[in-house]
Amino acid sequence: MNTKVNIAGVEWKNPVTVASGTFGSGAEYADFVDLNRLGAVTTKGVANVPWAGNPTPRVAETYGGMMNAVGLQNPGIDVFCERDIPFLKKYDTKIIVNVCGRSEEDYCEVVERLADEDVDMLEINISCPNVKEGGIAFGQNPKAAEAITKAVKKYAKQPVIMKLSPNVTSIPEMAKAVEAGGADAVSLINTFTGMKIDIDRKKFVLANRTGGVSGPAIHPIAVRMVYEAAHAVKIPVIGMGGIAKAEDAIEMILAGASAVSVGTANFYNPAVTMEIVDGIEKYMEKYGFENVSDMVGIVE
Numbered sequence: 626m627n628t629k630v631n632i633a634g635v636e637w638k639n640p641v642t643v644a645s646g647t648f649g650s651g652a653e654y655a656d657f658v659d660l661n662r663l664g665a666v667t668t669k670g671v672a673n674v675p676w677a678g679n680p681t682p683r684v685a686e687t688y689g690g691m692m693n694a695v696g697l698q699n700p701g702i703d704v705f706c707e708r709d710i711p712f713l714k715k716y717d718t719k720i721i722v723n724v725c726g727r728s729e730e731d732y733c734e735v736v737e738r739l740a741d742e743d744v745d746m747l748e749i750n751i752s753c754p755n756v757k758e759g760g761i762a763f764g765q766n767p768k769a770a771e772a773i774t775k776a777v778k779k780y781a782k783q784p785v786i787m788k789l790s791p792n793v794t795s796i797p798e799m800a801k802a803v804e805a806g807g808a809d810a811v812s813l814i815n816t817f818t819g820m821k822i823d824i825d826r827k828k829f830v831l832a833n834r835t836g837g838v839s840g841p842a843i844h845p846i847a848v849r850m851v852y853e854a855a856h857a858v859k860i861p862v863i864g865m866g867g868i869a870k871a872e873d874a875i876e877m878i879l880a881g882a883s884a885v886s887v888g889t890a891n892f893y894n895p896a897v898t899m900e901i902v903d904g905i906e907k908y909m910e911k912y913g914f915e916n917v918s919d920m921v922g923i924v925e
């Protein structure tokens with residue numbers, strides 16, 4: 626049985642990674658998860674300079690998931706390169722660096738800086754609903770998404786994954802736009818913009834008023850969007866959104882994802898990725914799949 630997958634020329638030992646922002650840079654999970662058993666580690670978004678993030682409270686529980694408006698708090702690319710890359714290099718897993726920015730120049734600066742670093746892939750977050758400038762401004766307009774993809778591709782030495790927002794009218798249109806801009810792969814979905822009100826305090830629960838909804842509650846919508854994206858483009862699709870068990874990951878793969886990312890579920894079940902890696906193998910054995918790639922998109 627072969628669990629390896631090839632994502633834009635990079636071979637992962639299995640199709641399982643973690644969703645950006647839910648796993649730090651791996652260090653806080655290393656006691657629960659054998660990082661060597663992950664296909665890749667996807668890091669929290671990093672910008673050219675440190676970002677403080679949004680005021681608190683910035684996370685809340687919801688039915689079947691959570692809301693967050695962390696606002697891409699991060700220590701900046703200098704600390705990331707000195708601290709997080711050397712930590713991850715100790716493990717036999719691929720490193721995907723998630724990049725955020727407020728402007729085209731911000732994104733390009735980080736991508737250029739990473740060109741000389743020993744990391745495997747870049748994931749460009751143009752889909753964060755919780756920052757006012759940048760992020761989503763590029764992720765809701767196909768022309769802007771194509772332009773930012775072209776811009777980062779000029780500086781990128783590693784394959785570029787463009788991360789899409791579900792807060793759009795047409796996923797196929799956005800996926801095609803980043804493919805036209807030269808993206809090597811596409812990942813989706815980021816969170817859905819939501820709102821929660823504390824009825825006793827008669828106030829918004831999150832200081833930011835709105836936040837991104839994630840977790841099992843969004844899973845069926847994510848599967849539909851991954852299916853649509855996979856049918857719209859030729860580049861590989863990395864599927865995420867509410868994956869909490871092996872069955873959810875397999876569903877994404879059958880819908881067309883070449884690999885999957887696990888996010889919110891890590892918070893309440895830190896070992897969930899290991900269960901998913903094992904569960905995919907068991908499923909392959911049960912149904913006689915020789916390669917993971919034989920499963921990708923077979924539900925037409």
Ligand SMILES: Cc1cc2nc3c(=O)[nH]c(=O)nc-3n(C[C@H](O)[C@H](O)[C@H](O)COP(=O)(O)O)c2cc1C
Pocket residue numbers: 644645646647669670693695697723750753788814815816838839840841843865866867868886887888889890
């Ligand atoms: C607390 C939190 C922080 C996140 N931070 C980032 C981030 O820095 N960059 C990014 O691209 N996505 C970020 N996301 C979105 C996730 O990577 C993922 O796309 C989304 O949560 C859906 O997957 P899930 O339902 O499995 O969590 C964050 C999500 C959460 C819950």
